[in-house]
Amino acid sequence: MFKRILYDYRIIKPLSSDSSNKGLHSNQRKGLSRWKVGNFLATRLRLPSVLIVIFSIAFSGFVLVFLISTYSGIKINSSKYFKxxxxxxxxxxxxxxxxxxxxxxxxxxxxxxxxxxxxxxxxxxxxxxxxxxxxxxxxxxxxxxxxxxxxxxxxxxxxxxxxxxxxxxxxxxxxxxxxxxxxxxxxxxxxxxxxxxxxxxxxxxxxxxxxxxVLEPDLLKLQAVWNFLNKRDDLTLLPVGQNLNFRLRSVFDSQASELLRIWKPNSQIKSLVLELENNLEASNVLNKLGSRGSKKRQKTVGLHFRLGDKVEEICENAFKNFVETPPAFGNPTRYIKMVLELAKDHHWFKSEQNSFFSKKSEIPINLVTISDDTDRALNLLTEYKKSFIKRPMINIIGLTKYRNSSTDHLPENGHNQTDFNLKPLSEKIKYNRELLSEVEYLVKKTDGIVCSMASNVCNALMLLSGSNKLIYDEKYKIKPLVRSVDHRWFPTSYPLYTEYNKNLKPAELFELGLKFSEDHRNHVDL
Structure with a gap:
């Protein structure tokens, strides 16, 4: 049976030849103290010399075995190591x-x-x-x-x-x-x-x-601070610029680079992307919003709307031990609102009297949607759009519907990984190729992307789009084009880093929020 041992992160340095204990590790100083106590007992209490010799030999042997077992094969210098x-x-x-x-x-x-x-x-x-x-x-x-x-x-x-x-x-x-x-x-x-x-x-x-x-401790707490502040009713969206914290950009770029090393779509994927482009062009669906907005002026926003087993996980409270704000799976409100925020930030809507939808709104938006349950996703988004938007300036398009092949192989109620694993390999490859081609289309053919970072597909969309589209550009005042509706990007699985914050009290979280807000690049909304 293997014993479970926590990782040990420390700086290992060669021991100094100086006889003083200055600069030694606290454990080493404790060891010296123990030796001093032993010497005191031997000299002051006059223990038999034979017992002292036996004790010294036994202790020396223990120390030798400990040093050999601990440092065998370990290169010792002044660098940082993780044991x-x-x-x-x-x-x-x-x-x-x-x-x-x-x-x-x-x-x-x-x-x-x-x-x-x-x-x-x-x-x-x-x-x-x-x-x-x-x-x-x-x-x-x-x-x-x-x-x-x-x-x-x-x-x-x-x-x-x-x-x-x-x-x-x-x-x-x-x-x-x-x-x-x-x-x-x-x-x-x-x-x-x-x-x-x-x-x-x-x-x-x-x-x-x-x-x-190896990350800054504050970064582990940043998500908890936002979750705490976001419990207020008036904060339902991830603030602009919060998708990717600027201190994590180098880590993000390194992971994006590795994904891009293998993300070289083969001929089958490329042909599926071309098929989507041709069918969308032939149907003229991208120009459906009328002649008022010319083709060049229209904007296309990609949207990934995850349903299936992820929605079931939320219903079963699978996330409650990890995050204070649940993912937005199946909730059209957050997605449509984020699309509108994206359009507003980039001045895609021209309006009067500080209104999104006035008579002079000229730039329509094609909302190209991919989902594991396209029909249900389109129904949810369309119904919410009708109740929220008076002027039909958003054209919701289901990308899956513009394929030449039949969609009979697609799951009826969204993706379920357990059921998917039981399918024949040929069917799994066909489904995966179509999904990859849709992701490739969103990355290469849209002006912006909205999705839930709690989804792996969304995480990949972020990495493939690049950090330039996720981080607020200080120099040119350009706001992110790719946005999450719930959680920000983090370099590990989100349950792991959020559980570090479970014991933080509200007063501590608010104090941290004030600290983070001192640097405007954190965009902490207080």
Whole structure:
């Protein structure tokens, strides 16, 4: 049975040869104090010398064993290290060989020298975008440590990466087709110079803890502050600029870079995107709002509206232990309001008397919607639009309806991952290709995007769009074009970082809010 040990984050420095205890770690000073007590007992109480010798030998042996077991293989210098000793379930190791299958091994970095490699193993029961995002997170982390990133998709429930993307193949001196490369699980290994490691979804919580430990403590509390302030009735939307905190931009960019390394749509995906473009053009649906707004003046906003099993999770209170503000799945109000805020911030509506919808509103918006349950999504959005907007300046379009192929293979009541996993591989690949083509269309063909960051698809839309579209531009006063209706982006799974804030009291949260508001880039709305 593996013991569960918390990570230890500290600076390790060589011990000074100076006889004084100045500058030593507190534990080392305590050790010196214990030695002084022992010497006092020996000299003042006149213990038999034989007992003193036996005690000294035993204690020296204990210290020697401790030092060997603790620092064996660890490079000691003045750098920061993370000593990992996380446990895991023994069954996982009993069911998985030390030698992973390399039948579908793919090298993502052609320029890598392969002296140090990290093999990511795609798992077998999770969503397509969930897996891609976890890969991007770990690949960014591994590359920062000097690893060349490899991928094993030989047992992936969604097929092969090459079913969707144009993948580069190995090109380095290491014999990557050999199954004799022994790899340690990176998340369970102690810190030492390991050249070849493997990593997978079983490492999520362990590596997320490691990522969080290097972030500024205030960043862990920023979401809790916003959630606390957002409980007021007049704050229902994520404030502009809150999608991505400026201090997380470099982390965001590194994960986006890793996702873009594999996000090279193959010919099948490209043809599906072209099919959507041609059918939308032929139907003239993008010009439906009339001649008053010419084609060039119209704006297109992409919207991802997640339904299916995610809505069921909210109903079952699956999020209540992690977030104070629940995701917006299935709630058209937040989406339409955010679209209007986006249009207002970029002056897409021309109006008089500070009204959104006056007689001189000239720029219509095509709201191109993708969803796992298109009919239900369109009904919800359309009904809310009718009750909220007098002038029909928003044209809601269901992108899935502009395909040549039948949609019989699509789930009737939205996506359910458990049911999806039971489908034939060919059907899963077809569904995934269509979803990927719709995401590609939103990224490349729209002027802005609105979605729920609690969704993995939305998270991917953010990464693929780039940080320039998520962060408020101070120099040119340009507000974000890609926006979340609920949660902001964070480099780990959101349940992990929010549980750090459970014990914060309202007074503490408000005080933190005042502190954050001192820097206008935080955009904390008090």
């Amino acid at each position: 990992l000793g996380f446990g895991t379930e023994p069954d996982y190791y009993e069911q998985n060989s030390k030698f992973p299958s390399l039948s579908s091994l793919t090298l993502i970095d052609r320029n890598g020298d392969c002296k140090k490699t990290m093999l990511y193993e795609f798992s077998n029961s999770y969503g397509l975008f969930s897996e891609l995002l976890i890969y991007a997170r770990f690949a960014a982390f591994g590359r920062s440590l000097g690893y060349t990133i490899l991928i094993d998709d030989s047992h992936w429930i969604h097929g092969k990466l090459s079913d969707y993307f144009e993948i580069k193949y190995p090109d380095c001196s290491l014999n990557l087709n050999s199954s004799t490369i022994e790899r340690e699980w990176f998340c369970d290994a102690a810190i030492k110079d390991i050249n070849h490691v493997k990593i997978g979804r079983n490492c999520v919580w362990k590596l997320d803890s490691k990522i969080i430990s």
